[in-house]
Amino acid sequence: MSSQEMLRWINEQFKGTNQLTEKTLDYENKYIVLFYVKSMIDKALLQKIIIKPFFEMANEHQLRSYLLALPQFQKVESKEQLLFEITNGYTLVVIQDDLFLFDLKLSKNDQVNTTTVETTIHGSQLALSDNLLTNINVIRSTYHEPSLVTEFFTKGGANKQKVAMIYDKEKVNKDVLNIIRKRLQSVDKQVISATTQLNNFLNNKRFSLFPQMIMTERPDRIIYNIAGGKVILLEDGNPQSLAAPVVFFDFMTTMEDNYHTLLVSIFLKTLRYVGLFISLLLPGLYVGVTSYSPEVFRTELALTVAGSRIGVPFSSFVEVLFMLFFMELLLEASIRLPKVVSATATTVGGLILGTAVTEASLSSNIMVIIVSAVAISTFVIPVNEMAFSIRIVRFLLLVIASLFGLAGLALGLFVLIMYLVSISSFGEPYLRFYNFQKQKERTEEHI
Amino acid sequence: MSRFYYYLILVNMVSNIIASVPVILLYFHKEGAISSMILSVVVGTIIITVYTRFFNNFPGMTLPELLQKTTAKWFYNPFIFLLGILWFIAGMITLITFSFLLIRYLTPETPITQISLVLTISVIFGCLMKTNRVLYTIEIILILTFPLIFYIYLAAYSSKNLRWDFVKDAVLYFNQLPSFYAFSASFFLFLGVANMFIFNRFFTIKQKFGLKQIVFIMVTSTFALSTTYFIPIGFNGFEHIKDFIYPWISTSDSIRMKYFIIERVLFIFLLFYLGIAFLSILIHWHVSIEFFKFVFHLEKIKWKGVKIGIFLPLPFFIGISTYFVKRLDEYQLVRLSGIFYNSLSILFPLMIILFLFIKRRMKYAKNNEQN
Amino acid sequence: MQKTTNKTRVFILLILSMLTLLSGCEFKDIDKVTFISMIGIDQSDNSDKPFKVTVKLYVPTSSFKQSPKPQYAYLTENGETLSEAIRLLETHSDKKLDFGHAKLVIIGEELLKANKEKEILDLLIRRPDIQLISWVAIGRPNAEEIIKMVPKSETAAYPAIFNYFDDNGTESPYSVSTFLFDFRRRMVESGIDAILPIIEMEQEESQFKINKAYILADGKKPHELSSHNTMLYNLLSMNIDIGDLIVNEEGHSFIAKIDTIKSKYKVKVQNDNQVRLDLDIKLFGYVSESKQSMQTKSLPKYNQLLEAEAKKSITDFFTEMLEAGYDPLGFGLKYKATTLPNQRMSMEEWQDAYKNAEINLNITSGLKSTGTIQ
Incomplete structure (x- = not known):
């Protein structure tokens, strides 16, 4: 296909819109034509590196050599690529019959954000930006290994976003890499607007309770994951990245664990796991003890519970459900509301749930304590996605405890553990203990 | 050895308490329980050593695979079917015993069918998992439950209500001739190693199994066995210890945690031993299902293109165990377990002959391959 | 694999809902x-x-x-x-x-x-x-x-x-x-x-x-x-480490507060079923009350007095027990725990032997202080 035909085709594609700008420069027997989308390009840069030199060059030959030497230069391979790049902010330069592309894209979103989701006290306070190239730049500049590989995909039938897959080719698990690549290629959706959407698209199951990939906005976490052999997915226009494969313990670690001294981090980790178990089991425990086996707890405690339940019109199960439900509502409400209003919401909610409910004896004092303990310990789980899953599992365990008592609750916990062990994240077991001293204990998997 | 190997052995050693082992042992408290225990430690350690060494020779190979290579079809199919049934019964006994415990002590008003169904259903899907996942589950649940169980042991040993004079009295009956029932009951503690028939699939690398490991297993088993036998005696006396139907439950109810949120150790014991029972059933039924899979080629059975084969044993497992939970009473359960332990203690030492045979055949096969 | 797990889950849900219908009456x-x-x-x-x-x-x-x-x-x-x-x-x-x-x-x-x-x-x-x-x-x-x-x-x-x-x-x-x-x-x-x-x-x-x-x-x-004997039982069985012994001899009258007691009991069987109970008791404590002023340097003397008093009390206690044939401290059990079953006398024989047992009491007292004052 000649360049003339290509130009005609391009013009046809943009026909009817006034997007494409065509500019002809003709001076002292030099003649070039520029095509670009005005809103996408950096006009100052265009003026500086193309228009100004044009008027200074002695002849067309010199101009051509100059343009070829520019770092922004890119070869034209097909008309589709040409079209795609022009819509992406490239400038097309036509000299005689030759077509050159120049990357003069203007990005307004390449500023790195400060961390908002995974805030820490120690460590970097900077997160990723919305710009893919900036993000890759951030990663590259903190991970200096030649083995770091970046692969690009274009996903989304309608919005054609760029997705980058980053990994260390020496450390990555090849099987996992192949699975992810295969699944990524088979993703067929019209609009992909957030990286986290990929979490669902790459996971072949319709109902999956636990996240199969971990979302992070922290460059240090990304680096840590790459060094650990994980694959990172980034999407243009998104300040979040995904790492895969994951194990359950990833969701219970914060980057800060590495920054604290050993004892402090052991203490914090213990705190977190205790919190996890409290938030999972406490509501079920309350129902199981009050309604099935009141003789389990020591007498004083049993009496306190029995006393505080006097006059409560619901059975323990409904009581717990009622309070948990309002707690969840409060949680949801405070996320969605604008910051100015959310403080009011928590005050009102806290007041109503905390005091008024017991005053009206719609719920026992102990229940209020349990619900707040559950809420607090849910916040201790460091990764948000896992906290969401835990909230659902908690309800399941509550139902089981209401049906089968304490033994049911214990069995439910064991089944949960078994379920976590049985599922895989991209071929890796989701939950298992690793013996770090003997990493090559046996050559893993696929039995 | 890999730590997972020890888990298999440990679960059997710890879980015996809730099975009928202590009842049978204490029944023979004046008729040779001690000497049977000593004998079983010796025989048990030998069995463990032989079994482990044998499977160590064939890393990653299960018993059915070995039999398929070395013996005729008319032999290995019925034989493995028999093994599958044995393992199913082993799991079922734990299931029934624990259902009885729960209904007696924790939820006396729940129907027994419901208790056993909940237990069965929560375990049964785990039995279909891959072998390595079963082992990972064992590890995690053991790590969660074992510390507290060990604490209960320690609390029992350090309790001032444990009267050592009763224990000494019991020890003095060492000079009685061993009884077969008591021997087989205590021998059951050592049979965790038999799960290697299937779980050897996981151990694909040749493991080290030397004197150190043998001594370790011997010490642990002696500790487990003497805890099983002597602690109930120390708490409840010697002469009439036979009277108890659940000696260990009564024992755990005799321990008090004065300052803890739960005062009666009984409940902690029940809830945490539920984990051990869960694991015990999981291991046994996993092995059982693997055996059945092998005999009936379950993976190949399809219905409308869906592989339903591996689900086929499940209704049988659920149905049969539910039937027996309703059918058996406590006495029959102890009788059944006694007979079961007896048959195991005949069968498993005999299995060594089979191993020798397999080993020779495998050598031939190897030589032939090389030529 | 994926398909089966989905099926599994549907199945679990089904079973669960069935069980929901099953239960309900024992919720209290x-x-x-x-x-x-x-x-x-x-x-x-x-x-x-x-x-x-x-x-x-x-x-x-x-x-x-x-x-x-x-x-x-x-x-x-x-x-x-x-x-x-x-x-x-x-x-x-x-x-x-x-x-x-x-x-x-x-x-x-x-x-x-x-x-x-x-x-x-x-x-x-x-x-x-x-x-x-x-x-x-x-x-x-x-x-x-x-x-x-x-x-x-x-x-x-x-x-x-x-x-x-x-x-x-x-x-x-x-x-x-x-x-x-x-x-x-x-x-x-x-x-x-x-x-x-x-x-x-x-x-x-x-x-x-x-x-x-x-x-x-x-x-x-x-x-x-009696309450005195109850206290002695408690001391002897080492249930409780504390006890009071009133010493009233040779013009001295004080109360010894026992805070530690260590005792060893042995049952010795001599010929023709004659039993001897060896009791080795160590008492430690301090003086908690006294009618006279006390001298720290004469603590050995007080110890002797205490020993004599303890010996008397404990002997009285055992005489009472032996005569009636009661055995709350478990000497019979002790005997069983040290004799092989086939060499034991029958329980009736033991009862008789116990009633006629000889008591060999050995008390060491260790008063360490006369309290905060002399």
């Missing part, structure tokens, strides 16, 4: 349950229904801070057997009676004299919901009155009487505490006899008095221990 809220705090068993006046069971029920209040005074309810019923009485009790209550929290079983003195303790023991052990770590005691004059008395010092949720038995409260050297399982093993095993504390009341002060004990042995009348 804690406020529909009444907890029994203690059980009293007495002999009734009605000869057709000889057992009278009284239970003390906790009445929960919504806040213990607002009403710190304890509240209880009581139920009493007669029955031909114990379980009949209990069954009748249950018909009296609108809520389910829960025996799981009963921490104390009081047996009326009269029942004890009628030798009904074995029957009672059988029921208490057989019921799975009664704790084996509940205390057993004798009520004087009867269990009902003891149960119905609430001392002034009592706070809600924890009856004051428990403090006597629990090591948390008073560590009185005069009160014995016996758990139910301990009571059982001492009753059924030969070679050791059961001992139960006696609870008495001081009506006008509304206080309990627990400083005596009963020894129960098979086929014998229960034997009452």
